[in-house]
Amino acid sequence: MDVTTWYLEQTSPDDLRPGRPPLAAADVVRAEIPAPEFSRFLYTAVGGDWQWTNRLPWTWAQWMDWLSRPGTETWVAWVRGTPAGYVELVAQEGGVVEIAGFGLLPYAIGQGLGGHLLTVGAARAWDIAERWPELDETRRVRVHTCSLDGPAALANYQARGFRIYDTRLNVPGDEDEGATPGPWPGAGPRG
Template structure:
């Protein structure tokens, strides 16, 4: 099966479009202290059903190096329980990548995804306010693919992202077989804690974007 990958971007803060409020109370907080343990938990809890496997083999030191490179992790909470997260990676030239974004299973279908994405993108646009040594943000980008949730692309577009490149290729070995899930034996995503419907968003796998035409 071929995999289609869409590369999307915003080139102005005014591109960001608001989302409807979620149906539950949500607090979105930056994890200010780099924590490999917490970041790996988020990766598996959110991405275990979506082939988020690229960082699973990493050692603690590799996680620490990644986080110490300026990565910002913004986590959505409901009543003290994580609901999802956004991972922002600053790059050269005033560019910020949304490297990971998604929800835990129980938060799906509650309007959290659009709200979290809106907040995460806003924090990408004002990232230099928190890191004065960095250039002001001029571009925010991400990519998603046809192995992600079928509503992922629509969610990104609804927040004002535009597709600037599309590529089709054959998936590698990392996409073969069943997804690992949050941990061995964990129940299917749709049975988790009363979740309903499909995910509000799906992951953007970190990487190097293609050059824009």
């Protein structure tokens, strides 16, 4: 199956266009303590239906190494005490901050939370050096999405002011079109 990947960026904090307020009240809070168990839960709960498989084989130590790097942050949206989604920021050299993970748990889709969470996440990418003094000031915020991700992903990024700077077409291996691992092995796609 052909997969299109879009690479997007903002080059100024003024590029950020806020999303509308979500239908349900949501608090977006930084998970300040690296917790591989929680981050793996978010990764699988959000990405399980969208072919997110790259990190599934990671060990606890690999997750801890990833999460403990300076300039790596996880921001979690909470609705009535329940995680609704997350955005993971990873600072890179030269003032680049990558949104390395972003999305909602299935129950939270369609409630306006995606635009709100992305607004908060992008704003935190722009001010990440305030929390990590050893980092360069942010000059670019980047993200990529592909045609396997949720159908609203690309439109949400563009609505928040991200612009496409590259598009690539690739053909992954022999994956079964439409087959997803779900949030845990054997869960499969949910309707």
